[in-house]
Amino acid sequence: MEDNVRYKRLKGSSNLRLRLVLATLSGTPILVHDIRADETFPGLRPHEVSLLRLIEKVSDDCLVQINPTGTKFKYKPGIMMGGRCEHDCGLSRSIGYFLEPLILLALFAKKPLSIKLTGITNDSKDPSVDTFRSTTLPMLKRFGAPSEGLNLKIESRGVPPRGGGAIVLTMPIVKNLEAVNWIDEGMVKRIRGIAFSTKVSSQFENTMIHAARGIFNRLLPDVYIISDHKTAAQAGESPGYGISLVAETTSGCFISVDTAISYLRKEESSEIEDERQELTPPGDVGEQIASALLEEIDQGGVVDSTHQGLLFLLCALCPRDVSKIRVGKLSPYGMETLRHIADFLHVKFHIKPDPSTGTVILKCLGCGMKNLSRKLS
Missing domain, CATH: 3.30.360.20 (RNA 3'-terminal phosphate cyclase, insert domain)
Structure with a gap:
């Protein structure tokens, strides 16, 4: 049965989260090769393997095959199930690394998600769990995610190197998102x-x-x-x-x-011993x-630079309707996100700088993503 699956071939370790999210939502099997092949420690890092395991946990019938050195893996998406589960995010990246892909996938799951994540809640690398609670979740409401069942509870805090933090995230499901006209950043x-x-x-x-x-x-x-x-x-x-x-x-x-x-x-x-730092x-x-x-x-812009990528993904996943948004200077990750969206969802953004404010206005026609697994009420 394996042989007739056509995998989209991708190279290298960059933008792994983005590729996994887009592969899952678009139902595209991917084969990623040459993952840090020339480095002293080749292959997938612990947090990347952990993310693959997390996706396996919240979906049904997905297939992950990693070669012995971790420099190549195949991923065939399954059906996002949601439901109740727990996941240890480990200590090499914080919980924030896992939350962005998780919230996007959970919106299109069969059942609302309730998940306990353990590990590091706050570090200097990834957005903190506080930022997800104060900023990311309210942003989902703009695109039609219901407020009911949208919650992040911090049970304990954990910082590097040993972590020990825990949060519980609950996510509602949507039939589809709603396009936005979001260009007024206000004062x-x-x-x-x-x-x-x-x-x-x-x-x-x-x-x-x-x-x-x-x-x-x-x-x-x-x-x-x-x-x-x-x-x-x-x-x-x-x-x-x-x-x-x-x-x-x-x-x-x-x-x-x-x-x-x-x-x-x-x-x-x-x-040198850590404590002297x-x-x-x-x-x-x-x-x-x-x-x-x-x-x-x-x-300027309606979101901060760390939320640009997520904003573009949400616009691209909207119904076949125009979304119009304003952001500050495009971040490198924002630009990577636009490239990957074009590659996986065939959604192209029209980008127009607004010289008077130094901001950028983007428009796109959504790909029409529907939650096919959601039970019809």
Whole structure:
């Protein structure tokens, strides 16, 4: 039965998540070869294998075959099932790495998804679970995802290197998404945020909040950053602290940034004992993240740069109707996403720079993705 499957051949390790999501939604079997073939440690990384296993868990009848060196794999998509399950995301990437592909696939599943993910909730590489809760999930509502059953609960926090965090994500299903005309970014009306710490003094949160507010309060009065000090089992396995901020605009856009400070994972540090590594003082963290948010706001657009790829995917998956959106400068990942969308879904975006604001307006006709596995009520 294997021989008559026609696989789309792709090379290399880049954009693996994007390729898996688009392959699954478009029902395209893929064969990815030459994965880090020339590197000292060739093949798939632990988090990439974990993502493949996660997709296997939430779908039925999908096929994953990885060669012994991990430099090549075949993936034949199955039916997204949803339902209840658990997955350990491991420690080489945070839970945020797994959430973006998962939420896109879950929308088109047979049943609503309820999944417990364990591992790292906050690090400096991937969007934090706070950002998904404050910014990513509200964005799905714009495209017609129901509010009911759309939730992310943080049970415990975990930072590198040892993690220990856990979240529960529940996702509703849709029959199809709704096209958007989303070009008015509005003016920033308030800033919200959450500063957390695990296994360090709660004074770290106050210092970060005070430093961030020092920058924002000169610009707008409505700034509210809460502190979330975790202790005992809820504080995970490693010491760390961080802050996640979101600016809400008058037109209902959410622009977010986040960061977390902790000791390095083993593969990132040299032979020297981890504990000697100097961590950024919390006051500096608060100032840096506040400045980062102001830069994101300054770029313009209805989403921040980390959400561009997801925004383009949602537009492409809409019914055969025109979506029109405004973003700031196109991010490298945003551009990669546009290329992959054209390749898998044959949806091309019309891109028009708006010189007066330094933003870019994109238009596309959706591919008409329908949830075929959803039970008809």
